[in-house]
Amino acid sequence: MIAVKTEKLRHVYSPQTPFEKVAVDDFSLEIEEGEFVGVIGHTGSGKSTFIQHLNGLMKPTSGKVFIHGRDMWADPKKIREFRFMVGLVFQYPEYQLFEETVEKDIAFGPTNMGLSAAEISDRVRTAAEFVGLAPEVMQKSPFELSGGQKRRVAIAGVLAMQPKVLILDEPTAGLDPKGREQIFSQISEYHKKTSSTVLLVSHSMEDVARHAKKVLVVNDSKLFAFGTVNEVFARTEELTAMGLSVPQVTKIFTELKRRGFDVADNIFTVEQAKTELLRLLGKAGGNNA
Amino acid sequence: MENIINAQQLVFAYSGEKEAALKGVSVSVSKGEMVAVLGHNGSGKSTFAKHLNAILLPSGGVCYVGGINTADEDKLLDLRRTAGMVFQNPDNQIVATIVEEDVAFGLENLGIPPEEIRERVDSALKDVGMYKFRLHAPHQLSGGQKQRIAIAGIIAMRPQLIILDEPTAMLDPRGRAEVIETITRLNRELGMTVILITHYMDEAAACDRIIVMDDGRLLIDDTPKKVFSNVALLKRVGLDVPQATEIVYELKKCGIDLPDDIITDEECVEALASLLSKKGEVQA
Amino acid sequence: MLKDITIGQYFPGESAIHRLDPRMKLIMTTIYIVALFVANNVGGLLVCVAIGLAGYLISGISLSMVKKSLKPIMPIIIFTAVLNMIFVDGKPIFEFWIIKATYEGLQLAVLMVIRIVCLIAGSSLLTYTTSPIALTDAVERLFDPLKKFNMPVHELAMMMTIALRFIPTLIEETDKIMSAQKARGADMESGTIIDRARALIPILIPLFVSSFRRADELALAMECRCYHGGEGRTRMKQLKYTGNDFVALAVLVMVLALVIAMNLILPSMY
Structure with a gap:
């Protein structure tokens, strides 16, 4: 099943004016249901514009978007249905919190969907569990919480809509390493348990390599690459040339390879690096050590 | 070497909080050093930084910066022109609607004569590589550029010490690289003492010295090589290597x-x- | 998009008018407005029209900009013109039921329209050719003597500067919050007026919260940069009147004198 499909998707800002700018230039791609896709690209590359097309916040200048086979703009009146199918967590989502209590804030999305009270409270509870919010937090004002907690409340607010496709725009921006780790493991957990499709926008190649199966690279308004982590990060030189870089371990291994060592060229995480080095050093099985 | 920061047994508790945010922190920094401060959120690193230019005053211990006791109210302006501070969100520290006017802000507050302001503003803008943007409006700039403007606004006051509280947290990799490159140059070329609070280990690794804070205390204070050799300890306090x-x-x-x-x-x-x-x- | 809106409508340029001292431009605009209201006949108003046109020609700003700035107040102009036409007594042009349009009324309506158009065009020329910050500066310095009477002149000017600085930031932020709430299914486009007003809550609350946070951080950053009010403060940019400023002032004073002379020579039309 194809979860997300775009056909020659194109978006032009301020068309027919001197400020005309093509932000998304003919993107055609298919994302399988249940995939975990990392989205990388510079600020201003067009990736934010692109992801806002996937839940109908932006309307294509031309081209089409299909979610689970349905043409998004076939009937513009039904666009809200797509917003519920594709959940979008913006950068710094804690700035959108507004309700008196955490519980009510998480319930905002499900309430807009017109669900029953029982269903809403059920979803709010599940979503809160996913992001590790303790029950006693639920009746607090979201404004009393710490930065990391607010972030998780905001993410729960989108998870509670139980979208088929979940898009997160730099969900860990500005957090400390511990907070980053927590959010990533919660997202992974959510992905595994619900087998929903996840798109993760990130500037950290290390994080993308660790969590995503596939990588989508946007550069200069064009879809530069869409493939498995191996395929995409193998293009180290091109990625570096566009200033995107690759994970630090990959750089180390590329350099080793350049120096004539017979190392594998698909090393993207510390875990993989360790296994590979132990193999080379003749300590197979060291993986379990 | 002369110490620019001399903090002895700093204790501080936010009002309404039972636990102290700083529980006896002693640090001295000599002129020209570039020091990173690491620690997870709530470790006390920001609280410590805010003691260096008297945004907060210690309830115990004493803090000297550039020879000034931070608790000396009469010397507040002197202290703040000695120890400049750059914050996380570049948007919320730019005051004026034109880049050069913003860089001039601090100098105008200090009552510097107009010709000298002009000179210092131009040289500060050149130091951060933003001279050609001097007539732009801040909202036309990228995050990294805005942060460099904020830095220019501080260095125009010619401080001896510049404290940066997570200056790259809200930036993309390009902006981060720009800002770190600028800070490093200020330190290496102009000999400015730098205190860099950060969550990014690679930024810390490029400093001369790293201070790791945990639970309101100073946990490690050493060279990057020595600090990062404590992988297990760092991971335990929620940090990375x-x-x-x-x-x-x-x-x-x-x-x-x-x-x-x-x-x-x-x-x-x-x-x-x-x-x-x-x-x-x-x-x- | 919201963020495409430019506030203040300033068009940077290098014309003689752009280069005039903002204080002088403020004074000149005031004289111009006085002249417009003093003029009580066609002659005087024509002088005003002429000098206005000259201003636009020198500044290099297209007259179509005047049309643009008039657009929002067009209904008011038409309304006043019509009122003038039908409520002034005199020789009738036509009569219909109880409505009677008069020649005198028509005359007055035309004068009124010219006056309003000149008023808008003249003050627009000030904002088109002067950056908001220069204007703020001019206001602060012109009203400087009022500080003696405990008027918070510096504080007001600082507030204006900060407001100007944060308008684009807040517009962008509003845009973002709206998108975020729409992504959570907020419906802002349909329903009754009450529904729509209620739909604003999820946007306004985060906007307020974030504005307070920004204000807090900005205040701290300003203090760290040694801000302690207007006392002892110097300015990088010194405003200095040049020869051109006095020539321009002289021209405007002559316009006013000419208008007054016209009033004496020609019969008043009121």
């Missing part, structure tokens, strides 16, 4: 002999290369 360090650490855990002061990619490549060649010789 560079991937180069982590690989070496993992291999060492498996009984492979490697130096434990590796923090950069190059060092890691060297160490692994020599390890792999040795292995090759043995097999040959």
